[in-house]
Amino acid sequence: MNRVLVIGGGPAGMMAAGQAATHGAEVVLLEKMQRPGKKIAISGKGRCNLSNSAELPEFIRHFGRNGRFLYQAFQHFFNQDLIDFFEGQGLKLATERGGRIFPAQGNAPDVVRTLRQWLEELSVSLRPNSAVEKLLIDNGKITGVLCNGHPVYGRAVILAPGGASYPATGSSGDGYKLAASVGHSIVPIRPGLVPVITQGDLAQRLAGLHLRNVGVRLIINDATGGKKGSKRQKKCTAFGELLFMKYGLSGPVILTLSNQIVDALQADKQVQLILDLKPALDEQKLDARLQRDVQNRHKEPMQSMLRGLMPEKLVQVCLDEIGLAPDRLAGEMRAKERKRLRFWLKNIPLTITGYRGFTEAIITCGGVSLKEVDPRTMASTCCPGLYLAGEVLDLQADTGGYNLQAAFSTGWIAGRSAVEHCLN
Ligand SMILES: Cc1cc2nc3c(=O)[nH]c(=O)nc-3n(C[C@H](O)[C@H](O)[C@H](O)COP(=O)(O)OP(=O)(O)OC[C@H]3O[C@@H](n4cnc5c(N)ncnc54)[C@H](O)[C@@H]3O)c2cc1C
Incomplete structure (x- = not known):
């Protein structure tokens, strides 16, 4: 019997x-939800950022320290192979700013349709509403799965049930229990690429405000570290789009920093973000700009002058934060006040007190330990006949199409390796 069971569509x-299926196996794809690919259909804000055109070393860097695990999978099936695959199936792709690869029509459900059509042509038996509850093991080898209370048998099983984020799409953490049941270690899971919660009411006052070019400095203080109780500090900077939410901050630049923030908070460290609203201007240039504005608009009230410097929503917050009366004339601004304004524009401090949960996390950090998976085949080293692919593994990357490429590449290898296992 060369039947391969795949858990997760x-x-x-x-x-x-x-x-x-392409390599000759009879394939049964067991999907818990009514339809496969629910997460793909909402990915990339409904446009599906499938991959990225970055070269291999840079691509790998986006996965942090676990990225090396992917070298072999990417050697076999990388970004150009994914483009060739989808275009070969009739779905045209386009590369956009930052090397991000999308369907040319910008429609994520087209990706799901293309994959489903391909599977249909290959006679893969797709079984929706099929939740796998257990892996069946006999004499230390996998023999099948228990699905909706019934056994389904196969020579090889590919575990691809995703992580624990956006559970409404079907990926609600089942994979970790299934993998642990055959002896796999699970690196503790945490929400990844997730919005963060800030102290105070600043974010709430600015809720809904979207800023495009913001500099963000992340400062992590290790309150417990260092000699004689002194604080150790870690800093890094990022630049990009930011969104104020009622509870805190979201947007690409925050999501990018969020994995470091989550890890720091879990380790009881203190986390602060410093926002720079004028990253393109150094202190000197910004001061010259403020002096010019004050001169040109000296007969206008402060709030009207500030509208030329920042979005309307920020004006009242700015006046309050630096203690300026809105109706005083701009021309009356003292050098001391201008200095305070300049400092605030480049140094808005926000203390981070927490992060949102798995329901809002784009990915799951942590997962099945890579030490127990062969990177050449995706075979489990704990259970012969079991293969693992996708987000269930302890792999996590930045936004930009890296996570989907990793899912496709590890799936590609696992599918082929499972067939080889059946033939041996
Ligand atoms: C809102 C959002 C936007 C995203 N946008 C992008 C993007 O643009 N680019 C990018 O690279 N990444 C993006 N990601 C991340 C990316 O979608 C995931 O990393 C990727 O989908 C993981 O693929 P996967 O196949 O491992 O798991 P999933 O896509 O989660 O699929 C797992 C499947 O397994 C099924 N399943 C779960 N448990 C069982 C079970 N017990 N039995 C049977 N079936 C089961 C689930 O129902 C699901 O269909 C986004 C994620 C989210 C949430």
Whole structure:
């Protein structure tokens, strides 16, 4: 019997199923939800950022220290292979700013449709509403799964049920329990690429405000570290779009920094963000700009002058923060006050007190330990016949198409390796 069972109809599972079928296996794809690919359909704000055109070393860097695990999978199936695959199936792709690769029509459900059509042509048996509850093991080898209370048998099983984020799409952490049941270690999971919660009411006052070019400095203080109780500090900077929420901050620049923030908060460290609203101007240039504005608009009230410097929503907050009366004339601004304004524009401090949960996290950090998975085949080293692919693994990357490429590439390898296992 060369039957391969695939658990999970996400990008990893669909790619694995198609590869296994292409190489001669009878494939059953078990999907918990009514339809496969629910997460793909909402990915990239409904446009699906499938991959990135970055070169291999840079691509790998976006996965942090676990990225090396992906070298072999990417050697076999990388970004250009993914483009060739989808274009070969009739879905045209386009590369945008930052190397981000999308369907040319910008429609994520087209990606799901393309994959489903491919699987249909390959006669993959897709079973929706099929939740796998257990892996069946006999004499230390996998023999199948228990699904909706019934056994389903196969020579090899590919575990691709995703992580724990956005559970409404079907990925609600089942994979960790299934993997742990056959002896896999699970690196503690935490929400990744997730909005953060800030102290005070600043974010609430600015809720809904979207800023495009903001500099963000992340400062992590290790209150417990250092000699004689002194504080150790870690700093890093990022630049990009930011969104104020009622509870705190979101937007690409925050999501990018969020994995470091979550880890620091979990380690009881103090986390602060410093926002720079004028990253393109150094102190001197900003001062010259403020002096010019004060001169040109000296007969206008302060609030009207500030509207030329920042979005309307920020004006009242700015006046309050630096203690200026809104109706005083701009020409009356003292050098001391201008200095305070200049400092505030480049140094808005926000203390981070927490982060949102898995329901709002784009990815899950942590997962099945990579030490127990062969990077050449995606085979489990704990259970012969079991293969793992996608977000269930302890792999996490920045936004930019890296996570989906990893799901497709690990799925590609797992599908082929599972067939080889069946033939041996
Ligand atoms: C809102 C959002 C936007 C995103 N945008 C992007 C983006 O633009 N680019 C990018 O690279 N990444 C993006 N990501 C991340 C990316 O979608 C995931 O990393 C990727 O989908 C993981 O693929 P996967 O196949 O491992 O798991 P999933 O896509 O989560 O699929 C797992 C599947 O397994 C099924 N399943 C779970 N448990 C069981 C079970 N017990 N039995 C049977 N089936 C089961 C689930 O129902 C699901 O269909 C986004 C994520 C979110 C939440």
